Amino acid sequence: MKVVLFRQHGGPEVLEYTDFPAPEPKPGEALIRLHAAALNRVDVMVRNGWPGLKLEMPHINGADGAGEIIALGDGELPASAISAQEAGGLRLEIGDRVVINASLGCGKCEFCLNGKDNLCREWHLLGETVRGTYAEYVSLPIKQLYRLPPGFDYHQAAAAALVYQTAWHSLRKRGNLQQGETVLIVGAGGGVNTASLQIAKYIGAQVIVVGSNAKKLERAESMGADILIDRSKEEEWSKAVFIATNKRGVDVVVDNVGTTFMQSLRALRKGGRLLTVGSSAGPKFEIDNRYMFARHLSIIGSTMSTLDDFKEVMDLIVAGKLKPVIDRTYPLRDAALAQERLWNHENFGKITLDIH
Numbered sequence: 001m002k003v004v005l006f007r008q009h010g011g012p013e014v015l016e017y018t019d020f021p022a023p024e025p026k027p028g029e030a031l032i033r034l035h036a037a038a039l040n041r042v043d044v045m046v047r048n049g050w051p052g053l054k055l056e057m058p059h060i061n062g063a064d065g066a067g068e069i070i071a072l073g074d075g076e077l078p079a080s081a082i083s084a085q086e087a088g089g090l091r092l093e094i095g096d097r098v099v100i101n102a103s104l105g106c107g108k109c110e111f112c113l114n115g116k117d118n119l120c121r122e123w124h125l126l127g128e129t130v131r132g133t134y135a136e137y138v139s140l141p142i143k144q145l146y147r148l149p150p151g152f153d154y155h156q157a158a159a160a161a162l163v164y165q166t167a168w169h170s171l172r173k174r175g176n177l178q179q180g181e182t183v184l185i186v187g188a189g190g191g192v193n194t195a196s197l198q199i200a201k202y203i204g205a206q207v208i209v210v211g212s213n214a215k216k217l218e219r220a221e222s223m224g225a226d227i228l229i230d231r232s233k234e235e236e237w238s239k240a241v242f243i244a245t246n247k248r249g250v251d252v253v254v255d256n257v258g259t260t261f262m263q264s265l266r267a268l269r270k271g272g273r274l275l276t277v278g279s280s281a282g283p284k285f286e287i288d289n290r291y292m293f294a295r296h297l298s299i300i301g302s303t304m305s306t307l308d309d310f311k312e313v314m315d316l317i318v319a320g321k322l323k324p325v326i327d328r329t330y331p332l333r334d335a336a337l338a339q340e341r342l343w344n345h346e347n348f349g350k351i352t353l354d355i356h
């Protein structure tokens with residue numbers, strides 16, 4: 001099969017469009033002929049590598065993908081696969097159109113068995129420590145798949161899977177966002193931020209977006225953002241947020257930048273929640289703990305979601321209640337160009353790869 005792989009960590013130049021043996025489905029797995037993959041910033045982080053990251057080289061990037069089932073693994077299904085299938089009412093067959101959930105729980109530990117598979121003790125992310133979707137074919141346990149209705153666009157599905165489950169779990173389940181609350185989203189263009197904006201509006205929250213330029217803010221406004229703050233003009237945007245909320249502060253901040261945490265904490269009302277699912281500007285920064293205790297603040301981290309949350313949010317996607325924004329689509333062979341665009345924050349919404 002054609003894939004984009006890398007044999008050593010490095011810049012975009014390490015990505016090779018080449019041939020690689022197609023996987024064989026194991027019992028309980030489905031072999032998927034991918035039509036679309038979507039990029040995430042983690043792809044570039046994995047390509048660059050970090051201390052302690054151990055991969056079986058060559059490695060294939062890619063957490064998101066959608067396509068059709070072309071084969072099912074022979075033999076008896078492992079008990080975990082059967083129970084997951086039955087629980088979800090999922091009886092997949094060859095020819096079914098599916099989207100992938102990249103959050104790979106083991107299916108056996110105490111957390112997986114209690115529906116908290118994102119807390120799995122042997123958790124993996126597809127494309128991070130397991131070969132991913134920058135490929136013509138991928139084989140995955142059936143519990144990782146969601147059946148798409150006829151005609152639903154593969155690129156829309158692939159673009160939705162990781163970011164919408166992440167934003168849904170963070171805002172709805174971890175952050176307990178309620179109708180009528182005010183949410184500040186730090187950053188306008190990224191996939192999780194655009195998903196968070198739509199989900200917050202769907203829940204019935206008022207949304208403030210801090211963005212890096214007027215163009216991205218216009219797009220955010222067209223998606224329903226109520227108040228826009230241009231951080232190229234307002235360096236201390238937490239003050240602008242404070243004024244915009246009548247000196248009350250917001251209930252919730254979505255901050256996946258990291259280095260902006262102090263401004264985000266200042267923008268919160270007393271008892272507010274800072275939600276984070278990423279740290280795009282780097283992993284380490286300082287916060288002033290006095291803000292945390294004196295203002296009763298919470299920082300709530302999460303990553304990905306549970307199998308149930310994934311189904312819940314994908315139901316909203318296929319029903320058209322939430323609609324992924326696609327920035328641009330590249331052919332698979334141009335994955336390096338696609339990653340550059342993403343890494344340089346040139347995108348608004350998701351970048352996808354066309355595979356078949």
Ligand SMILES: [Zn+2]
Pocket residue numbers: 105106107108109110111112113117119120121122123
């Ligand atoms: Zn587990």
